[in-house]
Amino acid sequence: MMESKRIKILMFFGEIDIFRSIIFWFIVFLLFVIHLLLTICMSNIDYIGSLGAVLTVFGLLASFTHSLYPSLKEELKDPYQTFNNGLFQLTYHTDTSFVIDSNFRSLVNPQEAETNNKKYTDMVKRKYKGLLNTYLLTIIGTFIWAYAGYFEFVLLSFTN
Secondary structure, eight states, rough: OOOOOOHHHHHHHOOOOOOHHHHHHHHHHHHHHHHHHHHHHHHHHOOOHHHHHHHHHHHHHHIIIIIIIIHHHHHTOOOOOEOOOEEEEEEEOSSSHHHHHHTTOOOOOOOOOHHHHHHHHHHHHHHHHHHHHHHHHHHHHHHHHHGGGHHHHHHHHHOO
């Protein structure tokens, strides 16, 4: 199945192995140290509050790994797989409304299988692109919320 860039991003955050887990926790620790040093050097406890917002983003990404990724991985399978005698059989589908609405037959020729697999792929991509947009909006909003106050001097310099 051909995957879009957004689906690849979701796959990256979903595929968790021990190496990525170590990197994940190392980044969290590094961010903690950076924010702690900023708090001490700038004498401003707000940096620890900003760390809380960043940790919220990491929690959001981690929740994707455990709750949504298994569904994504299953839904990326083509519903029609090779059968025998050059026919394709409907072997997998998670969304029964897709099967009912498309009036799928159990056995089809290769051209129909390719067409139906493409329809299914497009439907899955639309579903997860919308989900990724929601994640991106949440992440961007959280970073703005966490760090906008530190850029107050930039806005004040334009008004004076």
